[in-house]
Amino acid sequence: MKKIVLVAAGLMCGSAAFCQQTVSGKIKGGNGKTIYLYNDKSNTPEDSVALKADESFSMPVKGKEKAIYALILQDNDQPMLFTSGKENVVVNAEAATFPVAQSFKGDEDAKAMQAYQQAFQPLIGQAQQLNVEARGIRGDDEAAKEAFRKKAEAFGAEVTKTGVAFVEKHPHNLASVWLMLNELRNRVDPQQMEQLFTSLDKPVQQSQYGEAIGKYLHAARLSGIGVEADDFTQNDVNGKPVSLKSFRGKYVLVDFWASWCGPCRAENPNVVAAYNKYKDKNFTILGVSLDKDKNPWTHAIEKDGLAWTQVSDLKGWENSVAVQYGIQSIPANMLVGPDGKIVARNLRGDALEAKLEELLNK
Structure with missing residues (x-):
């Protein structure tokens, strides 16, 4: 009788939108720091836990729909992104190189999100360097301003190239629409954005993030070249x-x-x-x-x-x-x-x- 109940429970879990998911792992060199779990709709942590003596952690993921979550390690402002889903997420990372994981287990969407972070991590470093450089330019140093502008343009072109390549390679994953929302929306023209969006699988287009892009594209059509600008x-x-x-x-x-x-x-x-x-x-x-x-x-x-x-x-x-x-x-x-x-x-x-x-x- 117990076996029948367990099998039935397993079937129910498999047919439901989500079971109770956990995110766990180890952060080498974490030294008891706190790790925070955020969802994409709030600036306050959904949960947090101090790393144990063996540098491990575990937290439940409470979302009831497919969504983007972030792990943030204390004293490190770069988030490790993953998606909620049916499979538990297990990460092993080093504090010194967080948020890139040394090993990462999860469903295909969660793995794609980590691939996105690995692809963009060098660019994040470049962006930080450019921001520091911009703050150090004197107001009357025209040569430095011109040199910086060229660097910024080259950086923007590299972000666009990396982002477009990722989306074209991952049409089945939420990571692509997340990237389009956060990296490409103001870097590519609406026509290219629409082409990229229509290349995505239908479930990805119909996700909450796909709906946000749909709204953006609708607004872009209303404010495209040759269209009368909305007053404000x-x-x-x-x-x-x-x-x-x-x-x-x-x-x-x-x-x-x-x-x-x-x-x-x-x-x-x-x-x-x-x-x-x-x-x-x-x-x-x-x-x-x-x-x-x-x-x-x-x-x-x-x-x-x-x-x-x-x-x-x-x-x-x-x-x-x-x-x-x-x-x-x-x-x-x-x-x-x-x-x-x-x-x-x-x-x-x-x-x-x-x-x-x-x-x-x-």
Whole structure:
């Protein structure tokens, strides 16, 4: 009778969406540190546990649908990502090289997520180095700014190349849609994004992350080249409401940036140069800041010499205009024509200068 009950329980577990899943393993060199478990919908840990004397840990994963989870080791801000599912996840890693695992067991989605991290780990190191370099560039060092801009462009191209290759190789896995949301959404044009998305398996497209990409692509179709830009209104630095439509009749570059964004600050000299060259030729700029605090925002405006209108709702990444236009990384921009239609997107450096020269020096 007990065997029959156990078999029945096994069948029920196999037919349900998920059984009780655990994530466990060992972190060599962890020295009793705490390891935290996060889900993708919260900034607070779902669970945490101190590493045992043998450097092992185990925690339940409580999600009821396929989702992305992260393990974060104390004093290390890089997450080890995995997906919830029917199979338990077992990781063995070293604290010095966390979040890349030396061995990793789980279902195919969880393994693909680890493969994604391994592919991007060198790029994460490069990004950290670039952010440090950007903070060290003096405001009057034009040669250093130009050199950094070229490095940043090369880095962005490498991120795109690595990400696209991964998605093409993993059309069956959630890791691909997660990568598209977090790495590629603001780096490839909507047409390429749509091509990548349609190449994914239907279950991946229909996942919660696939639905998010679907919404982004819908918004992109509404704000694509040649489409009239959706209007918005936000307050300027003096609390006065400013709308996009108030610039109708001019070319206006809607520039998404923030005081804390190193690449944005490094790009600002190019934007200032474009503004100074074309401001008397029916061109202006409307800055949209993703800052949360007013003082750093206004200080950066003054320090970088941004003489054009600036607006923000001081909600960071939740800035209503950024959400409206699906902005996931900055710097980002769109050039809107006198008729209110979008002419171009994400113009930087020489590309911005070339486009303005084409339009305004006819």
